[in-house]
Amino acid sequence: MAKLVLVRHGESQWNLENRFTGWIDVDITEKGADEARDAGRRLKEAGIHFDIAFTSVLKRAIRTLWHVQDAMDALWIPVIKDWRLNERHYGALSGLNKKETAALHGDEQVHIWRRSYDVRPPALSPDDERDSINDPRYAGLTREQVPLTECLQDTVARVLPAWYETIAPQLAAGKNVLIAAHGNSLRALVKHLENIADDAIVAVEIPNGVPLVYDFDAEMKPTRLGFMKD
Numbered sequence: 544m545a546k547l548v549l550v551r552h553g554e555s556q557w558n559l560e561n562r563f564t565g566w567i568d569v570d571i572t573e574k575g576a577d578e579a580r581d582a583g584r585r586l587k588e589a590g591i592h593f594d595i596a597f598t599s600v601l602k603r604a605i606r607t608l609w610h611v612q613d614a615m616d617a618l619w620i621p622v623i624k625d626w627r628l629n630e631r632h633y634g635a636l637s638g639l640n641k642k643e644t645a646a647l648h649g650d651e652q653v654h655i656w657r658r659s660y661d662v663r664p665p666a667l668s669p670d671d672e673r674d675s676i677n678d679p680r681y682a683g684l685t686r687e688q689v690p691l692t693e694c695l696q697d698t699v700a701r702v703l704p705a706w707y708e709t710i711a712p713q714l715a716a717g718k719n720v721l722i723a724a725h726g727n728s729l730r731a732l733v734k735h736l737e738n739i740a741d742d743a744i745v746a747v748e749i750p751n752g753v754p755l756v757y758d759f760d761a762e763m764k765p766t767r768l769g770f771m772k773d
């Protein structure tokens with residue numbers, strides 16, 4: 544049986560400041576680094592070994608992965624960085640304070656933007672400095688691929704091709720796989736793995752730095768073993 548472990552990045556500076564983040568490349572805090580090291584320690588204590596790891600192209604996930612690997616003495620394993628594992632793009636909300644935005648637009652509207660499956664936050668205008676289209680890490684991608692905003696459904700649509708093309712084949716070959724990514728790119732994956740309905744995914748929350756473990760059988764059927772806490 545192959546294992547899949549999902550880890551959301553440790554606390555980021557904008558988690559701490561309660562700001563919408565999305566594709567903005569914010570780093571983790573000291574607490575976030577501790578959370579990541581703790582995750583690695585727990586995985587090591589459980590005797591899990593990884594053959595390969597996947598992460599996004601955002602430093603909060605990449606650095607979390609480093610800390611997890613370091614704590615497991617597994618810095619040597621192959622790592623694939625894939626933009627399709629990035630956080631859900633937060634559009635024009637990127638960088639705004641969540642509480643201030645709720646005071647302006649109401650809690651209900653903000654909850655819809657944050658957790659509905661198919662309502663997108665307002666889009667960035669393409670001349671906005673927060674647009675990632677000219678960022679070299681996305682060179683070669685089309686305007687359609689570099690979003691100006693996304694709902695979770697859009698995130699599912701870009702995460703699943705990465706799953707089918709690069710991640711699932713590793714599990715099918717019996718490899719243990721670690722993914723360090725983001726609250727919503729991981730919710731997209733969990734929705735797919737557990738076949739969660741569009742209106743039920745709203746209730747799924749993934750905490751920072753707590754490994755979520757799945758077993759895959761020979762038919763590639765996942766069994767959720769749960770979050771690995773102390």
Ligand SMILES: O=C(O)[C@@H](CO)OP(=O)(O)O
Nearest residue numbers: 562563564565630657726
């Ligand atoms: O700001 C973000 O990008 C995400 C994850 O921190 O926030 P939310 O909880 O609203 O999905």
